[in-house]
């Protein structure tokens with residue numbers, strides 16, 4: 055079943071994006087065997103939202119997987135994944151970035167990060183405002199961080215049936231991404247990735263410029279929490 059879903063989703067992504075957008079398989083709550091099945095279908099990018107789930111899955115599965123952390127991250131958890139995580143999508147403060155940098159130094163590597171931007175019209179979603187983003191990227195504390203690289207932005211649209219609203223939120227995020235790419239240039243900044251779109255809206259997100267779609271339930275079926 056995963057195989058059929060994967061082939062269909064991947065071909066739609068490839069067609070619409072001319073192979074410019076990558077599929078991140080969001081495997082949170084799914085057991086190792088299900089991830090192995092996805093791996094056997096050819097999937098190599100997996101996204102988890104909890105560090106305590108990410109680490110055992112990393113340990114159990116083949117080492118050519120790219121692991122992404124997509125959920126809200128607490129500073130005290132960074133150390134457990136700092137040695138292997140490929141991209142952290144959900145960075146939303148300078149304090150967290152400083153901790154990621156510190157753990158990256160310990161592991162003698164550079165950790166790629168996205169800054170999560172608040173784009174929804176809801177109180178519950180995490181993320182930076184545009185002003186907070188600018189303050190962060192222009193701060194002297196940020197300039198000192200040599201073991202992180204800001205690869206772009208991530209956003210979650212409102213949880214609504216209103217597709218026009220979702221499209222507008224994606225469009226706003228893409229415009230912000232383009233401005234940042236032009237305005238902020240530094241050793242620790244390299245704007246390449248725009249992470250937006252989930253099962254319900256990934257095709258629209260690609261139309262609006264997403265480079266990385268985070269698809270869970272459409273690929274793996276519904277989650278039982």
Ligand SMILES: *Cc1c(COP(=O)(O)O)cnc(C)c1O
Nearest residue numbers: 080103124252253268269270271
């Ligand atoms: C769970 C999750 C997804 C995937 O959601 P689906 O609707 O199942 O595709 C994407 N992004 C984040 C941040 C998530 O937590």
